[in-house]
Amino acid sequence: MLKDEANILAASPLFSGISSDLVLELFSSIPFTIKTYPKDSMMMIRGDVYDELKVLLNGEVSAEIQDFTGKVMKVENLKAPDSLAIGILFADDNTLPVTLVTQSDVKVISIPKSSIVKLAQSNQFFLQNFFTQSANKMTFVVEKLRLLKFSSLKQKLCSYVLSLSDKQQSETIQLPYNREQLAALFGVARPSLSRVCSEVVDQGFMSMDGKKVTILDKEGIKALLKE
Amino acid sequence: MLKDEANILAASPLFSGISSDLVLELFSSIPFTIKTYPKDSMMMIRGDVYDELKVLLNGEVSAEIQDFTGKVMKVENLKAPDSLAIGILFADDNTLPVTLVTQSDVKVISIPKSSIVKLAQSNQFFLQNFFTQSANKMTFVVEKLRLLKFSSLKQKLCSYVLSLSDKQQSETIQLPYNREQLAALFGVARPSLSRVCSEVVDQGFMSMDGKKVTILDKEGIKALLKE
DNA sequence: TACATGAGGTAACACATGTTACCGAAATCA
DNA sequence: TGATTTCGGTAACATGTGTTACCTCATGTA
Numbered sequence: 470m471l472k473d474e475a476n477i478l479a480a481s482p483l484f485s486g487i488s489s490d491l492v493l494e495l496f497s498s499i500p501f502t503i504k505t506y507p508k509d510s511m512m513m514i515r516g517d518v519y520d521e522l523k524v525l526l527n528g529e530v531s532a533e534i535q536d537f538t539g540k541v542m543k544v545e546n547l548k549a550p551d552s553l554a555i556g557i558l559f560a561d562d563n564t565l566p567v568t569l570v571t572q573s574d575v576k577v578i579s580i581p582k583s584s585i586v587k588l589a590q591s592n593q594f595f596l597q598n599f600f601t602q603s604a605n606k607m608t609f610v611v612e613k614l615r616l617l618k619f620s621s622l623k624q625k626l627c628s629y630v631l632s633l634s635d636k637q638q639s640e641t642i643q644l645p646y647n648r649e650q651l652a653a654l655f656g657v658a659r660p661s662l663s664r665v666c667s668e669v670v671d672q673g674f675m676s677m678d679g680k681k682v683t684i685l686d687k688e689g690i691k692a693l694l695k696e
Numbered sequence: 697m698l699k700d701e702a703n704i705l706a707a708s709p710l711f712s713g714i715s716s717d718l719v720l721e722l723f724s725s726i727p728f729t730i731k732t733y734p735k736d737s738m739m740m741i742r743g744d745v746y747d748e749l750k751v752l753l754n755g756e757v758s759a760e761i762q763d764f765t766g767k768v769m770k771v772e773n774l775k776a777p778d779s780l781a782i783g784i785l786f787a788d789d790n791t792l793p794v795t796l797v798t799q800s801d802v803k804v805i806s807i808p809k810s811s812i813v814k815l816a817q818s819n820q821f822f823l824q825n826f827f828t829q830s831a832n833k834m835t836f837v838v839e840k841l842r843l844l845k846f847s848s849l850k851q852k853l854c855s856y857v858l859s860l861s862d863k864q865q866s867e868t869i870q871l872p873y874n875r876e877q878l879a880a881l882f883g884v885a886r887p888s889l890s891r892v893c894s895e896v897v898d899q900g901f902m903s904m905d906g907k908k909v910t911i912l913d914k915e916g917i918k919a920l921l922k923e
Numbered sequence: 924t925a926c927a928t929g930a931g932g933t934a935a936c937a938c939a940t941g942t943t944a945c946c947g948a949a950a951t952c953a
Numbered sequence: 954t955g956a957t958t959t960c961g962g963t964a965a966c967a968t969g970t971g972t973t974a975c976c977t978c979a980t981g982t983a
Binding site: 534536537540542544556557558559560561562566567586589590593596597600601603604605606607608610611612613614615617618619656695696 | 761763764767769771783784785786787788789793794813816817820823824827828830831832833834835837838839840841842844845846883922923
């Protein structure tokens with residue numbers, strides 16, 4: 470393994486607390502492979518056997534759930550140095566429940582399951598990190614489940630905008646996606662999202678101009694989220 | 697810890713591969729508490745701090761997601777000797793994303809997080825089991841997500857009946873729940889389920905009489921599931 | 924300049940499910 | 954036995970989202 474790659478891994482949540490030198494040392498005795506994929510390719514699709522942990526060294530990947538007809542719901546966007554599908558690596562059914570699509574050129578390191586076990590046994594930080602990362606994913610997915618079941622598209626949109634405003638520390642925010650990608654993120658059809666955008670603007674909650682959004686009535690939005 | 701309790705734990709998926717004697721020995725050096733809860737009580741509710749792994753020694757518990765107005769979606773039914781919320785134990789946000797409701801009188805053992813880490817470090821079986829159990833939950837929840845998003849109530853009902861028929865090895869099956877509980881399981885309102893039951897009967901897919909269901913057109917049902 | 928293309932708004936209609944209310948049958952209880 | 958409760962079917966209507974089709978606008982291109 471190259472020094473660069475060890476640095477990236479050492480900065481990942483999975484190896485937090487472990488120096489890049491130690492990462493290098495650990496990986497001197499475990500097998501791994503490094504691969505690259507071009508932008509917009511399906512790295513792995515649902516049903517593929519997943520028996521090596523893949524960690525992003527570079528680039529972005531989205532995890533998507535699809536139905537037979539090709540409708541897509543984005544579950545999550547993953548950026549280097551995140552791990553892919555960490556939560557399901559050790560499941561009895563060792564096939565991927567999601568499809569992984571590259572959002573940019575990516576570089577990925579694959580580490581066999583058995584080596585993950587060894588790492589977990591030999592290094593307490595790694596063990597803790599693995600536990601934590603898996604559990605965080607679980608929390609995330611359960612929250613998705615709640616949102617999917619109990620919140621309307623309008624609420625999803627509003628809470629998304631609020632969270633961005635929080636992150637960007639401003640009432641005027643820049644959406645990172647176009648309408649079509651946003652619709653996929655919320656798991657709805659584009660015209661449905663479009664309709665709801667018009668509604669929140671009509672209701673005076675915010676103004677929208679392309680990817681630029683300005684929050685006008687934060688309290689109103691918060692009230693909506695509590696319905 | 698009593699011999700009985702060690703036997704139960706040793707038979708649980710989390711301690712599979714570990715003898716009940718060894719369980720006794722392990723638990724001689726780690727702290728734990730045992731509690732009982734009456735039927736139909738909320739053992740823990742969403743937002744409660746979850747920092748001890750709870751394992752059912754006796755009885756049944758359901759994990760539910762609720763909204764503000766009290767609408768409920770059952771996520772899962774857990775029976776002794778399953779673990780509760782194992783997937784989120786180590787999350788950075790250490791609060792429960794679900795509510796746990798007892799379905800019978802239950803007895804539960806609680807084991808602090810830190811002891812779980814120790815167990816995982818000292819016993820390879822436990823480590824593997826913990827990984828596997830967490831990952832299985834993840835797979836389960838992602839599958840829930842897919843069903844929730846992409847399948848209609850009719851499809852949920854049909855695939856549920858098919859899976860029961862598979863389990864009970866018969867075309868005539870006995871539903872384990874009444875209509876109201878079933879509706880909660882599918883996360884829909886009772887009249888909606890009722891309507892769909894009538895539809896599948898009208899369409900000749902199955903006949904239903906209370907909790908007794910007979911599959912009449914397996915091929916038709918399978919075709920429906922592929923839509 | 925004229926044309927093609929893609930993003931995104933909109934309108935009409937379809938469809939699944941929720942909501943509320945009501946009813947009857949079965950089970951339970953006084 | 955009669956009264957009460959529970960379960961579950963049904964009907965009417967509301968609501969949210971999907972589907973399709975069309976339009977406009979901006980941008981890129983021959």
